[in-house]
Amino acid sequence: MNNLKEITSTIRLLEEKLVESGVRHSVDELDKLLADDFTEFGRSGNVYDKRVVIGRIQKEETARMTLSDFKIVILAPDAILATYRATKTETGGQKSYSLRSSIWRKTGDKWQMFFHQGTAAAAKP
Secondary structure (H helix, E strand, O other): OHHHHHHHHHHHHHHHHHHOOOOOHHHHHHHHHHHEEEEEEOOOEHHHHHHHHHHHHHOEEEOEEEEEEEEEEEEEEEEEEEEEEEEEEOOOOOOOEEEEEEEEEEOOOOOEEEEEEEEOOOOOO
16 A cells, blocks of 8 residues: 555545535546445435435535545555545535545545545534
8 A cells, every 4th residue: 555645645635526516516427436335424314325425416506615634544455534624615605514534445446435424513613
């Protein structure tokens, strides 16, 4: 496995890609980034699979999302846990905050998100 700094950079770039508007509205791009057996525990407390998540994301209004406090833990040579804080800024300027965790799995030379959880959070003090 590559060094920690390189893996952190790679996984962060993939997480940032998933919050880009163009990627979020592209079924093909989402299909590449999410594993077929993907599961999400949503902020709402509901559990979603890949098909449902892609359908939901397609209907979302465009918002800007920024990531902070990004960290990874290497679970295995082909599995990474990423944790971070997300700030979502709606078109009108309204902000919401969440704590996020994702598990990324490497198959061959491709990383895909296998699991994701978002938990509502207060603004960072």
